[in-house]
Structures are given as C-alpha cells and as structure tokens.
Amino acid sequence: ISKPNHNVNINCENIPYLNNFNGKDQKVYLEIYGCQMNINDAEIICSILKKHNYDIVDDIKKANIILLITCTIRENAEQKIWNKLQNLKYWKKSHVSKIGILGCMAEHLKHKIIAKERIVDIIAGPDSYKDLPRLLYISNDYQSAINVTLSVDETYADVTPIRLNPNSKTAYVSIMRGCNNMCTYCVVPFTRGHEKSRPITNILDEIQQLSDQGIKEIILLGQNVNSYRDISQSNFYMNNNVKTNHSKDFTTIYKNRLGGLRFSDLLDKVSLINSEMRIRFTSPHPKDFPDEVLYLIRERNNICHQIHLPAQSGSNNVLKRMRRGYTKEAYLNLVYHIRSIIPGVRLSSDFIAGFCDETDEDFNETLNLLKEVKYTMAYLYAYSMRDKTSAYRCYIDNINKKIKRARLEKMIKLYRSEAEILYKTQIGQKQLILVDKKSKRSTQSLVGRNDGNIKVIFPDITIPNTNRSLSCKQIKYGDYIVVKITDANSQTLKGVPLYHSSINEFSLNK
Numbered sequence: 001i002s003k004p005n006h007n008v009n010i011n012c013e014n015i016p017y018l019n020n021f022n023g024k025d026q027k028v029y030l031e032i033y034g035c036q037m038n039i040n041d042a043e044i045i046c047s048i049l050k051k052h053n054y055d056i057v058d059d060i061k062k063a064n065i066i067l068l069i070t071c072t073i074r075e076n077a078e079q080k081i082w083n084k085l086q087n088l089k090y091w092k093k094s095h096v097s098k099i100g101i102l103g104c105m106a107e108h109l110k111h112k113i114i115a116k117e118r119i120v121d122i123i124a125g126p127d128s129y130k131d132l133p134r135l136l137y138i139s140n141d142y143q144s145a146i147n148v149t150l151s152v153d154e155t156y157a158d159v160t161p162i163r164l165n166p167n168s169k170t171a172y173v174s175i176m177r178g179c180n181n182m183c184t185y186c187v188v189p190f191t192r193g194h195e196k197s198r199p200i201t202n203i204l205d206e207i208q209q210l211s212d213q214g215i216k217e218i219i220l221l222g223q224n225v226n227s228y229r230d231i232s233q234s235n236f237y238m239n240n241n242v243k244t245n246h247s248k249d250f251t252t253i254y255k256n257r258l259g260g261l262r263f264s265d266l267l268d269k270v271s272l273i274n275s276e277m278r279i280r281f282t283s284p285h286p287k288d289f290p291d292e293v294l295y296l297i298r299e300r301n302n303i304c305h306q307i308h309l310p311a312q313s314g315s316n317n318v319l320k321r322m323r324r325g326y327t328k329e330a331y332l333n334l335v336y337h338i339r340s341i342i343p344g345v346r347l348s349s350d351f352i353a354g355f356c357d358e359t360d361e362d363f364n365e366t367l368n369l370l371k372e373v374k375y376t377m378a379y380l381y382a383y384s385m386r387d388k389t390s391a392y393r394c395y396i397d398n399i400n401k402k403i404k405r406a407r408l409e410k411m412i413k414l415y416r417s418e419a420e421i422l423y424k425t426q427i428g429q430k431q432l433i434l435v436d437k438k439s440k441r442s443t444q445s446l447v448g449r450n451d452g453n454i455k456v457i458f459p460d461i462t463i464p465n466t467n468r469s470l471s472c473k474q475i476k477y478g479d480y481i482v483v484k485i486t487d488a489n490s491q492t493l494k495g496v497p498l499y500h501s502s503i504n505e506f507s508l509n510k
C-alpha cells in the first residue's frame, strides 16, 4: 500500500503567533457538500473561526469570505464544486474578498484548483482547519495559502463544534477521522488520511453537553466505527484479524489495534448518558462486527435497532477486486447473525454498480443480494473512478457510462420495490416517532423518524399527554410520540399521532 501523499505547500516563512490572526468580525459563509462527516467538520470550522473573531453568516449575500467544504468521493460531487466556483466568480467581483476550498477536494486537487481557478485564495485539508485563521490572514490577491498536511493524530479533540442548525434535535458527533481500509475504489484514505480515534472522555463530554442542550438524537460518525480504539491507556499493535465469531470469513489488510477501549465500550457509555436520547452510528464495516455491539443494541432501548451495513457488491469477484475483505456468503451470514440477535433490526446499505470488469453475472449477484437482504434504505451509485485509488493504478474503468447507468437504474428499481413491500408491512403498527420538523409538502403535517430511521409523516394535531391521559398538548420538535402507521410507499410512512410518550415508557408497554 502506498502512503497518502503528504505534500505541504508553505507560503509564509515567518509565522507570527497564531492568536494574532484576528478575523475582525469578517463574515464567513460556509457551504457544505457531501457526507454527514462534512456537516460535523463545518461545525468544527465554525468553532475555530469564531474563536478568532470571525462571524459566521447564513446568507451568502452578506459574506466577505466563502468557504466550500468539499467532497470528492464521486465525480458528480466534484463537478458540483467546479460549477459552484464558476458562479462564485460573480461574487468575487462584488463584495467577496476570499474564497476557500476546504476538506476532501483540497488535498486531492490542490494543483488543479490553483491552476484552473485563480479565484481560490485558500485551500485547507481535513486536518488543517486549525490553521485556517492563519491561512485567511496571509492569503491575498497575489498569493493563495495552502495547508493540506494530513496528520497522524489530529482529531479536533479540543474543539467543541458549534452546531449550525441550533433548532435541530439531532447532532452528529465524530468519533474518529480518516480510514485505513484501502478499499480499491475509495479515495477517503487519501483525502482524509489515516484512521485516528478521538479520546473517549472527550466524546462523552461533548455528548453530555448536547444532552444538556436538549438534543434527542446522536449520530456517531466514523468511516469505520467498529475499528474505533481509544488507546490513550494502553498502546500496542498486533497484526491480527478481528476476534469475532466471523473472523474466519473476514480479512483485513491493515494492522488492527488491540487493547484500549473499543467501539462497544464507547457505545455502552454513550447510551448511558441519557436514556431518552436516541443513538445511531454510521458506518460500521462488515468485516469487523463484534457480537458485543449487537448484544448492546438489543439490550439498550435508546440504541436504535438499525444498522448501516455497506455491501458495495454482491459478486465475490467484484468484492475481491474492491478489496472488501469478505465474500457475499460471509456478508449474508453476518446479516442472518445480526437478525438472530436483534429481531426486527432495520438494515441499510451502500452499493456501487459498474466497478471495473463487472460483468452482467457479477451485477446480477448484486441484484440477488439486494433482493435477499431487503434493505430499508440503500445508497446506490454508478462507479466513478477517482485518481490516487488502487483501482486507478491497477484497473481499467472499462464499463461504459450507458451500462453503468442502466445497472444503477435496475438497482434503484429493485431496491424501491423491495422497500415498498417492507414499508407496507408496517401498516397498522404503533411506532415511537421522534418529531423532527414541518413537512415540506404540507404545512399541516409534521415529519419524524421511527427507530428504523424511516421517515414518517403525520398531521400536526393536539394529542393526549400520555397513553391514558385526558389532557392534551401540541406536538413539538424533539417530542417522542406514538403514531399508528396507516399508509406507506417506497420512501415514507404515513400515520396518525396517538399520544405523547418516551423511549422508556414505550419500551415498557411493548
């Protein structure tokens, strides 16, 4: 495996002390692309900039500085950002003084950005956000400032993210950064660097604060949450496969850390902070799914019975070329194992159609897997080759666009029809819903999510305080209510609110 390229571009030799980089109330607008991780990154950036007296604004028209938090996982994602830069030329001519490219595209495309887009003033990679005040300070019309150093230990443990949407009752918490998996199609190890876990105490403190602020749902984020290790106590490495009941079926090419506190320890402690706060996590890698985590999910009412289990393909040939470390059979065994421990668990997944050399038969195996598992949610994509990846170096992107497109459409169609069946089986059920926001379609409706993370739409009416209460109250965001499901399609459930409840009360009466 080749190491990520740690090119550094030093723009300024005499670096004044960091605290001198005062933002003087300049107004910054952040635009976020890509994954949930980028939302959390934006919250970290927000916190760092505010400490240096920058003002964060939510209207681009009021901004002096525009920072794009970018994504490069697929070609479309990247194209959106190139297009945006074209639009921003207009802003740069009027009131915007600086434009920055932050995050994954920064490291990946720094040379291209500078060569192609002279309007970009700063480029900062995912590990150099603390350097942003300096970069903003030293860049000017004649000189752009770049820092795309990837760090072995930066987890922003000492930065408390500032939540961008204070009304939301859901908060994302990064527990680790980077990835060591080296799946051949994936650019993440190159853009976000090596895997590094945040210390557990630090994560627990942040979640305690969020709980105190009234947050009702925590989503723990990491590229591979199951390899989380807080090794601040013990620190030794061994080249070994993960010790689970499935270890013989799953392989990994990187050195697993043993010792220290693991993801199950973290999940255990997080779930005890507030039993009325829902906990979700994403993503685990199928290759290291310890039973402890499964038993914990079953045992704790506030850990949602929903698991994202990215499969990527159903063909063993393709899985091998992707270097996923499991076969279709091993993946299916894990699915059955999970279902035997957590009956009724909802599974979601990621799939890629048209990876290098994928044949019709290979693709058919993917369809078969989708059909067999029946996911409540699936993120489906046509393959787009990213440079720097092993696939870029070793394989040929030889499935033409039309075929990729056709396969993607087939996957979507099959997934949707299976999801619709799955959703329709929920009609008649009484489910605990966490109320999220107003429905986009109708002002008289609200939207929430059930334990399985499926969207539920219901009318905004006054309902009894509890199951047996005679007095009623309105439904507010962040309330838990019991909804009777009355209708379903392939994307949402519809229902009628019955009464207010809580995680504990609902699980007692189940």
Ligand SMILES: *[C@@H]1O[C@H](CO)[C@@H](O)[C@H](O)[C@H]1NC(C)=O
Pocket: 008, 009, 010, 011, 127, 128, 129, 130, 131, 147, 148, 149
């Ligand atoms: C880039 O940013 C990191 C993190 O803030 C910092 O440690 C490093 O010194 C910076 N690199 C340069 C060349 O200034």
Ligand SMILES: *[C@@H]1O[C@H](CO)[C@@H](O)[C@H](O)[C@H]1NC(C)=O
Pocket: 243, 244, 245, 291, 292
């Ligand atoms: C394997 O699974 C069984 C039950 O399915 C459990 O009792 C045992 O502890 C597990 N072993 C490991 C190493 O996880």
Ligand SMILES: *[C@@H]1O[C@H](CO)[C@@H](O)[C@H](O)[C@H]1NC(C)=O
Pocket: 360, 361, 364, 368
């Ligand atoms: C795909 O699988 C189905 C059965 O699941 C089979 O009828 C069909 O012939 C297969 N197609 C190819 C191209 O292998």
